[in-house]
Amino acid sequence: MLEPQFESALAHRATPENLSISMREITERGMIDLRGLATDKKFMAAVKSVLGFDLPKAPRTSSTWGDLKALWLSPDQWLILCTRSKTAALLAELNSALGKIHSLAVDVSDMRSIIRLDGEGVRETLMKGSSLDLISDDYKAGTVRRMRFAEIAALLHVVEDNVIDLYVFRSYAEYSWAFLLKAARKGSEVKLFKK
Amino acid sequence: MKSKYSIFSLARNAQNYHKDWERAWRSPTPKAEYDAVIIGGGGHGLATAYYLAKNHGLTNIAVVEKGWIGGGNTGRNTTIIRSNYLQDSSIAIYELSRSLYEGLSQDLNYNMMFSPRGVLMLCQTQHELRAFQRTAHANRLAGLDCRMVTPTEVKEIVPIINTDPNCRYPILGAYYQPRGGTGRHDAVAWGYARGADALGVDILQNCEVTGILRDGGKVTGISTTRGEIKTKKIGVVTAGHVSTIMDMAGIRMPIESLCLQALVSEPIKPVLDCVVMANTVHGYMSQSDKGELVVGGGTDPYNNYSQRGSFTALEHTVTALVETFPIISRLRMLRQWGGIVDMTGDRSPILSKTDIEGLYVNCGWGTGGFKAIPGSGFVFADTMANDRPHKIAEPFGLNRFAEGRLIDESVAAAVAH
Amino acid sequence: MLVVTCPVCDASGDETDFHYGGQAHVKRPATTDPVNITDEEQRDYLFIRHNPKGLHFERWRCDRGCGKWFHAARDTMTLEFKATYGITELPPVELMKEAKGPWAEFFKKRLKEKA
Amino acid sequence: MSKNPYRLSNGGARIDRARKVTFSFDGKDVSGFAGDTLASAVLASGQKVFGRSFKYHRPRGLVGLGSEEMNALIGVGEGNKHEPNLRATQIEIFEGLSAESQNRWPSLKYDIGAINSKFSRFIPAGFYYKTFMWPKSFWKHVYEPFIRKAAGLGKAPEGRDPDTYEHMHIHADVIIVGGGIAGLAAAEAAASTGVKVLLCDENPVLGGIADLTAGMIDGECVVDYADAAALRLAALPNVHILTRTTVVGHYHHNYLMAFERVGDHDPAILASGAPKHRLWKIRANKVVVATGALERPIAFANNDRPNIILASAVRGMIGRYGVTPGSTGVVFTNNDDAYLTAFALKNAGVNVRVVDSRARADGALVKRAMADGIDVQLSSVISAVEGTLGVTAVKIAAYRKGQGRVITEKKVDCDFIAMSGGWNPALHIWCHNGGKIQFDDGLQSFRPKSHTDNIVAIGAANGTMSVEATLLEAQGLAKKAKKFKVEEPVRGALESLWFAPATGKYNEGNKHFIDFQNDVTAADLELAQREGYESIEHTKRYTTFGMATDQGKTSNLNGLGVLSEATGKTIPEIGVTTFRPPYTPYSFGSIAGALTGELFLPVRRTPIFKWHTDHGAVFEPVGQWRRSYTYPQASEDKHQAINREILCVRNKVGMLDASTLGKIEIKGPDAAEFLDRMYTNTFSTLKVGKCRYGLMMNELGFLTDDGVTVRLADDHFLMHTTSGGADRISAWLEEWLQTEWTQYKVFVTPVTEQWAQFAVAGPHARDVLSKLVPDFDISNEAFQHMSFKQGHLGGTPVRVFRISFSGELSYEVATPANFGQGLWNALMEAGDEFGLSAYGTEALHVLRAEKGYIVVGDESDGTVTPIDVGMEGMVSKKKADFIGKRSLEQSFLKSPNRKQLVGLLTEDPTEVLPDGAYAVAVVKDKPPMEMIGQVTSSYMSPTLGRSIAMALIQNGRARMGEVISFPLEGGKVMKATITDTVFYDKEGGRLHA
Numbered sequence A: 001m002l003e004p005q006f007e008s009a010l011a012h013r014a015t016p017e018n019l020s021i022s023m024r025e026i027t028e029r030g031m032i033d034l035r036g037l038a039t040d041k042k043f044m045a046a047v048k049s050v051l052g053f054d055l056p057k058a059p060r061t062s063s064t065w066g067d068l069k070a071l072w073l074s075p076d077q078w079l080i081l082c083t084r085s086k087t088a089a090l091l092a093e094l095n096s097a098l099g100k101i102h103s104l105a106v107d108v109s110d111m112r113s114i115i116r117l118d119g120e121g122v123r124e125t126l127m128k129g130s131s132l133d134l135i136s137d138d139y140k141a142g143t144v145r146r147m148r149f150a151e152i153a154a155l156l157h158v159v160e161d162n163v164i165d166l167y168v169f170r171s172y173a174e175y176s177w178a179f180l181l182k183a184a185r186k187g188s189e190v191k192l193f194k195k
Numbered sequence B: 001m002k003s004k005y006s007i008f009s010l011a012r013n014a015q016n017y018h019k020d021w022e023r024a025w026r027s028p029t030p031k032a033e034y035d036a037v038i039i040g041g042g043g044h045g046l047a048t049a050y051y052l053a054k055n056h057g058l059t060n061i062a063v064v065e066k067g068w069i070g071g072g073n074t075g076r077n078t079t080i081i082r083s084n085y086l087q088d089s090s091i092a093i094y095e096l097s098r099s100l101y102e103g104l105s106q107d108l109n110y111n112m113m114f115s116p117r118g119v120l121m122l123c124q125t126q127h128e129l130r131a132f133q134r135t136a137h138a139n140r141l142a143g144l145d146c147r148m149v150t151p152t153e154v155k156e157i158v159p160i161i162n163t164d165p166n167c168r169y170p171i172l173g174a175y176y177q178p179r180g181g182t183g184r185h186d187a188v189a190w191g192y193a194r195g196a197d198a199l200g201v202d203i204l205q206n207c208e209v210t211g212i213l214r215d216g217g218k219v220t221g222i223s224t225t226r227g228e229i230k231t232k233k234i235g236v237v238t239a240g241h242v243s244t245i246m247d248m249a250g251i252r253m254p255i256e257s258l259c260l261q262a263l264v265s266e267p268i269k270p271v272l273d274c275v276v277m278a279n280t281v282h283g284y285m286s287q288s289d290k291g292e293l294v295v296g297g298g299t300d301p302y303n304n305y306s307q308r309g310s311f312t313a314l315e316h317t318v319t320a321l322v323e324t325f326p327i328i329s330r331l332r333m334l335r336q337w338g339g340i341v342d343m344t345g346d347r348s349p350i351l352s353k354t355d356i357e358g359l360y361v362n363c364g365w366g367t368g369g370f371k372a373i374p375g376s377g378f379v380f381a382d383t384m385a386n387d388r389p390h391k392i393a394e395p396f397g398l399n400r401f402a403e404g405r406l407i408d409e410s411v412a413a414a415v416a417h
Numbered sequence C: 001m002l003v004v005t006c007p008v009c010d011a012s013g014d015e016t017d018f019h020y021g022g023q024a025h026v027k028r029p030a031t032t033d034p035v036n037i038t039d040e041e042q043r044d045y046l047f048i049r050h051n052p053k054g055l056h057f058e059r060w061r062c063d064r065g066c067g068k069w070f071h072a073a074r075d076t077m078t079l080e081f082k083a084t085y086g087i088t089e090l091p092p093v094e095l096m097k098e099a100k101g102p103w104a105e106f107f108k109k110r111l112k113e114k115a
Numbered sequence D: 001m002s003k004n005p006y007r008l009s010n011g012g013a014r015i016d017r018a019r020k021v022t023f024s025f026d027g028k029d030v031s032g033f034a035g036d037t038l039a040s041a042v043l044a045s046g047q048k049v050f051g052r053s054f055k056y057h058r059p060r061g062l063v064g065l066g067s068e069e070m071n072a073l074i075g076v077g078e079g080n081k082h083e084p085n086l087r088a089t090q091i092e093i094f095e096g097l098s099a100e101s102q103n104r105w106p107s108l109k110y111d112i113g114a115i116n117s118k119f120s121r122f123i124p125a126g127f128y129y130k131t132f133m134w135p136k137s138f139w140k141h142v143y144e145p146f147i148r149k150a151a152g153l154g155k156a157p158e159g160r161d162p163d164t165y166e167h168m169h170i171h172a173d174v175i176i177v178g179g180g181i182a183g184l185a186a187a188e189a190a191a192s193t194g195v196k197v198l199l200c201d202e203n204p205v206l207g208g209i210a211d212l213t214a215g216m217i218d219g220e221c222v223v224d225y226a227d228a229a230a231l232r233l234a235a236l237p238n239v240h241i242l243t244r245t246t247v248v249g250h251y252h253h254n255y256l257m258a259f260e261r262v263g264d265h266d267p268a269i270l271a272s273g274a275p276k277h278r279l280w281k282i283r284a285n286k287v288v289v290a291t292g293a294l295e296r297p298i299a300f301a302n303n304d305r306p307n308i309i310l311a312s313a314v315r316g317m318i319g320r321y322g323v324t325p326g327s328t329g330v331v332f333t334n335n336d337d338a339y340l341t342a343f344a345l346k347n348a349g350v351n352v353r354v355v356d357s358r359a360r361a362d363g364a365l366v367k368r369a370m371a372d373g374i375d376v377q378l379s380s381v382i383s384a385v386e387g388t389l390g391v392t393a394v395k396i397a398a399y400r401k402g403q404g405r406v407i408t409e410k411k412v413d414c415d416f417i418a419m420s421g422g423w424n425p426a427l428h429i430w431c432h433n434g435g436k437i438q439f440d441d442g443l444q445s446f447r448p449k450s451h452t453d454n455i456v457a458i459g460a461a462n463g464t465m466s467v468e469a470t471l472l473e474a475q476g477l478a479k480k481a482k483k484f485k486v487e488e489p490v491r492g493a494l495e496s497l498w499f500a501p502a503t504g505k506y507n508e509g510n511k512h513f514i515d516f517q518n519d520v521t522a523a524d525l526e527l528a529q530r531e532g533y534e535s536i537e538h539t540k541r542y543t544t545f546g547m548a549t550d551q552g553k554t555s556n557l558n559g560l561g562v563l564s565e566a567t568g569k570t571i572p573e574i575g576v577t578t579f580r581p582p583y584t585p586y587s588f589g590s591i592a593g594a595l596t597g598e599l600f601l602p603v604r605r606t607p608i609f610k611w612h613t614d615h616g617a618v619f620e621p622v623g624q625w626r627r628s629y630t631y632p633q634a635s636e637d638k639h640q641a642i643n644r645e646i647l648c649v650r651n652k653v654g655m656l657d658a659s660t661l662g663k664i665e666i667k668g669p670d671a672a673e674f675l676d677r678m679y680t681n682t683f684s685t686l687k688v689g690k691c692r693y694g695l696m697m698n699e700l701g702f703l704t705d706d707g708v709t710v711r712l713a714d715d716h717f718l719m720h721t722t723s724g725g726a727d728r729i730s731a732w733l734e735e736w737l738q739t740e741w742t743q744y745k746v747f748v749t750p751v752t753e754q755w756a757q758f759a760v761a762g763p764h765a766r767d768v769l770s771k772l773v774p775d776f777d778i779s780n781e782a783f784q785h786m787s788f789k790q791g792h793l794g795g796t797p798v799r800v801f802r803i804s805f806s807g808e809l810s811y812e813v814a815t816p817a818n819f820g821q822g823l824w825n826a827l828m829e830a831g832d833e834f835g836l837s838a839y840g841t842e843a844l845h846v847l848r849a850e851k852g853y854i855v856v857g858d859e860s861d862g863t864v865t866p867i868d869v870g871m872e873g874m875v876s877k878k879k880a881d882f883i884g885k886r887s888l889e890q891s892f893l894k895s896p897n898r899k900q901l902v903g904l905l906t907e908d909p910t911e912v913l914p915d916g917a918y919a920v921a922v923v924k925d926k927p928p929m930e931m932i933g934q935v936t937s938s939y940m941s942p943t944l945g946r947s948i949a950m951a952l953i954q955n956g957r958a959r960m961g962e963v964i965s966f967p968l969e970g971g972k973v974m975k976a977t978i979t980d981t982v983f984y985d986k987e988g989g990r991l992h993a
């Protein structure tokens, strides 16, 4: 065997049935955890030279450029999203561009599992496990938010109105999946302020 | 001398419709001076007064209570009584206390309903199992009547418990103290009050201490909302409020006041006749004689004097107990409340003299001092009467924090309730 | 369940999205002078705590947000947050003046320095 | 006589006479209509007794109309679907519902427990504090079991709950608690400003008691206004309405809990997949308390007899369900509102008379009653009630405020009583988070005063008993107030009546009940006072007044009234007890929500988890992780399996899933100096590409974690922590960087889950790796112990550390988690010819113990220093400061008598010391014995063919060779010799092989 064998956390889970929304694991995405100071002009410039766009500075926002995305995590931390196959190359580029600039870029493509939630009612489904007011205007498309979800830490990325990506640490993928199966069960839908 | 409580006195008083019962304790006006003053009319304060009078002949003393006696944590605790701690010094005081409880109703002629129904501490991880095995060895050599029990025995003692080996935290066994149990919390305060009062102790309620009077390094009295009171000996026994009182004397304490919550279910017919503590999942439960399930859990992390806690603390406890006792899922919560617990740096109590002559402090019982009331009162009274720490009180001195001589029970993977 | 708002990323959420870090402004003696520390100084650093009934100053971490530590002034009776401020900063002057007991002593020096 | 003699031929706004519903109560079939409650249907059938009381087992009937009901507590459903203590007035009936009464045996009519009431004279409040003390042992074995059997209400269900529960979060600008006219009007007012409004009511239908309220709003009667308002609100997009939803608690920062009964009233809803109950977690900017008022009973002799019902409840039974409690009724009141009940009865063709304790009653309603020819007796009270299982007659006596006993009474036949002692604003939600209240002389009750939260009270909850004023208050939430044209009867003043006298010196021989459910009488409250339990809090706890499942909703104020008359203090002077959540009891299931079974607490799974399961692993929880403890094969028991795994590592090669180990990347110009602060030993001197084992203390000087750290580059480290410590340590590093050493330029990124990591250990470890053609030189020379390489194995990207926790030649291979299973399989295949097999955590523990390696948490327990465990050498003397250093100087941590880690060899090599066993200074024939230390790890070592152990023993290192004794259970004493802790391969040759 000279080919690495790829197996994601939820690979053996069947596509769920009898749900009020649709739910699947996204595996083809690469992730780089990037640390550096937003206040450090050299750092910001170096990163831009590679990504082609500015890292978002505003809390809980994200920027997109082709198949590249940068999610704000903290004033000195971002999650860069790219096509999984291009991660190593991108990381190398970043590191060479950053050189001696104080920073830390790590490939974390396997650290988190991503669950794509799609359909009318995704926000309410998540609100069964999250205390955030996900139906408010604070959560427009593009918004990024770390949160407590059920009993675990999660990262939420609003892709479109009814499409949300939920990032959880890989070891919790099964737990999150099971919770969502229960929360999204047909017959248990909750509609907030909807007529 | 007070007329004795008994089935006969009950019958006698029934004749004229109970019109002739005398007061359980008087409601005296404060004297100008006492030989000693106990600040705090909780279990520990009242017990201290009782033993000062009974064992040391100090009867010209007062218990000063800002509200109503037993209205602090003594009146809001889940009444677990056990002595199977790990450290020698802890075992000594909690076992003295437990054994005093055995005869307390008779001693006080007040039925405080000590119920040695047994305390089970579940082992739900290998680590917890090993920790309790260690405790079991230590307790046996200290002379305690305790033992490890198997999951099967656990099921026999508590049929409603979930022993499914595939559940999240399967029960691997339990540490069992057959002579541990519960008591009627209010009755402990009232019984000690009635006993102390009978020996001449003044119990001053609705009397808040607002200052500690000093002459150089000596105490001379206290100022209260009912006027100044002279005294040369002061015992501060105010639990969650100990820092505020000690600040009045300029002494800084290794204490933080947190809110600990408890709750009861609606009363149901008996389903549980021992105390079960599940420390890995942070919940414990017993059933009172009236039928309600009495439940307690952990504290909120932040300082809190409001006697009202966060819903999450309570939610985690209930969730854990629904998993441990599946039948409670359809039962209902009747009432929840909180108490302000005095947490020390090593989670063990403080029974100590201070740098100020005549000022003594008894606090830091935190989440676990109801079980200690008789023992603590006993040794603290001795400490105050003789102005030197009682042998059992000695390890609990304030000096331990500067020496690094901590008494850490968390080692035993046990919570302190 | 308290609502906490992080002064760094402005995220506001339940107390469970944050981590409580105990009393604020506790000085670690060894950082400045590792050699001359009395047992009492070490005890004070490790164990002695302000425990006021009322205005208190404490540390929190924006656990489920930006991950940064910050300071907060909170009333331990009403549990109301009076202010939040940077982890390396002192509280707003008016709160330093409002503080009682041991906190008042602690801030007296700081206020002089400011003035 | 018809099956439902008390169902009126018409009327009943809530029932649908076209839809008949049959259910069973105590085994017999009862028929009612859709919309009935269990209370209305059973009452219609002519049954008056619904339950037995707590202490005296007296027969009890309905008192209330809703959640305030305290007597009619019912058990519903069977087996694991049983639910005790539900209020008959809240149970909506459905076809097939099965219900039973409680706290009686054998039946409601004949209850053995009722003998208690014969002895009632001997068992006043607190009697149990005065007796049951002799003989001592009897409390536990005789008295207590007896008391416990007698006490308690319903019985618990059996088995696991088959239904589901869930939580839901919602944020609103305004939450309105209560959907009566106050709540409805407030909701419309608030909604008109465009904000988000949440309206909750515990009943199935909005409107509160609008249908029991006299008056006209803009020309339509109150209930029609309410219905219309409810419809308008339902159409608004910024309004969310929850019915059957009780707001159970108000907490800090306007956090509220609401309990929704989703499926209780209709099994079809549950069947469709809905949860039984839903707990709403509400965060609101403003709270509006519109919780209405609760009518209070009157304390008169035997006022607890079945069919003595609150006036508003009687009115409700007629208006909502077309049911009357009887054919001849007496309305007993001290206020005007109850006259509405007299009218309702008269209109329904029921004989009714009014007994009014007031001397002067000239309100519009009273006048109308007299005009209508209703017999109204002023200045009178009911002084006695006849009948046990129901009311057969009452005695009426003349009354003056403050009079003592009654001398003459007049008997009047009747079969029910409608009583009204006035109304108490429902203050619970207002008070839960510290709202202040004040006494209102007009109401003779408490009403809201002030609050520190953003919260207001309106309507009856605010003590506002006029419709017009209520609607006006509600307009406070609108930008501009709406005007209403309201007509309503002018009400005369209420006159408090706390105790209606009876005959007899002390009114003896009968009972004036205050707290019905806990059987607390006026005499009990007075007794408590006499005995010195003066504070209302003492009285409460001594008599259990207000502590029943209704929490004294209707009774508390009557109690205060009685106490005030007994002590001469005013009611405000006496004060109230603390209002605590919940408003009404709610299910533990709803509090647990979805988090039961597999969702209770998360299980963390490594990338190899499925393989472990498929290969028969026995798991153990480590933090939230599940790790393989061992892999028993076919016939093996655990111990055989563990021994096989150990020998496999020693003699061939084994593989362990170590993915749970904490991994943290640390980078920056100050990284090395920072690590020097964190660890007891030095890392700034570590060479790039090399590994070093490090110890961490907390500030108290006690061991908290250990692990191997690698220097990837000059300014870049990869730290390993214990599995349990991973999250704690990375947070800890961040904390120090952010709060203490802010000048350091260091970034810390936890990467634990990025990597699957396996230990390949044993003489053949190198052979196994070689077979996967590494693209780096793994010869012993090129890749030495405690060094690091990066490259590919079998084409898979890997980081390889040559480190060992087993004492064998060993490599830890890390690969990105999603490649983990693939690489694991490849290694298994490659290792096959060398006899490779997986080993679990227990084998690992034995292997490391044979080598004397410590496990933080076994050898240390949070009170142990590195020096105690013999690692003085790893505690730097050169470094000026690192975490925990100063504490090691505290006298107790330096004491010569501290316990020190040593090895132990038992005299009998086949015996294994029990874990945690204590050694004693001197063996005595019975405890107590002085303990000198305890076993920290103890195993049968298959490698050495004998038992080995490590222990912490006082001053142990000075006692090498000494034999110490461990007294065990049953008198057995084990002896063991103190040795050093390394039992195997002392020179460490195998590591470097």
Ligand SMILES: Cc1cc2nc3c(=O)[nH]c(=O)nc-3n(C[C@H](O)[C@H](O)[C@H](O)COP(=O)(O)OP(=O)(O)OC[C@H]3O[C@@H](n4cnc5c(N)ncnc54)[C@H](O)[C@@H]3O)c2cc1C
Pocket (backbone or CB within 6 Å): B039, B040, B041, B042, B043, B044, B045, B064, B065, B066, B067, B068, B069, B070, B071, B072, B073, B074, B075, B076, B077, B078, B079, B080, B081, B207, B208, B209, B210, B237, B238, B239, B240, B241, B245, B260, B261, B262, B296, B338, B339, B340, B341, B363, B365, B366, B367, B368, B369, B370, B371, B372, B417
């Ligand atoms: C929810 C909960 C559950 C618990 N469960 C258990 C358990 O199961 N088992 C167990 O052993 N322990 C338990 N505890 C701990 C136990 O209740 C306490 O440790 C114990 O009651 C402390 O008694 P005390 O007399 O020291 O303090 P308290 O009973 O609190 O008495 C202190 C008194 O001092 C008074 N006071 C305060 N300030 C002043 C002033 N300025 N002037 C005058 N008087 C003042 C207060 O009013 C109070 O009455 C629990 C505690 C809580 C809150």
Ligand SMILES: NC(=O)c1ccc[n+]([C@@H]2O[C@H](COP(=O)([O-])OP(=O)(O)OC[C@H]3O[C@@H](n4cnc5c(N)ncnc54)[C@H](O)[C@@H]3O)[C@@H](O)[C@H]2O)c1
Pocket (backbone or CB within 6 Å): D066, D177, D178, D179, D180, D181, D182, D183, D200, D201, D202, D203, D207, D208, D209, D210, D213, D245, D246, D247, D248, D290, D291, D292, D293, D337, D423, D426, D429, D458, D459, D460, D461, D464, D465, D466, D467, D468, D470, D491, D583
């Ligand atoms: N004159 C009198 O004696 C008298 C007495 C009572 C009411 N009234 C009249 O009736 C009007 C009552 O209107 P109102 O709206 O104030 O009271 P209401 O009783 O009509 O409505 C209150 C509603 O709130 C519900 N509720 C109470 N606590 C709740 C909780 N915690 N969670 C969810 N729901 C809860 C109740 O079940 C009820 O449906 C008053 O304005 C007054 O005009 C007069």
Ligand SMILES: Cc1cc2nc3c(=O)[nH]c(=O)nc-3n(C[C@H](O)[C@H](O)[C@H](O)COP(=O)(O)O)c2cc1C
Pocket (backbone or CB within 6 Å): B075, B076, B077, B078, B079, B185, B264, B288, B290, B292, B294, B307, B334, B335, B336, B337, B338, D546, D547, D548, D551, D577, D578, D580
């Ligand atoms: C062991 C125990 C059992 C209790 N049982 C009940 C009960 O059956 N009913 C009740 O209303 N309260 C019960 N309580 C709670 C008290 O009513 C009260 O809430 C508690 O003492 C705290 O006082 P507070 O709520 O007045 O602050 C119990 C308290 C304890 C400590």
Ligand SMILES: [Zn+2]
Pocket (backbone or CB within 6 Å): C006, C007, C008, C009, C010, C011, C062, C065, C066, C067, C068
């Ligand atoms: Zn933040």
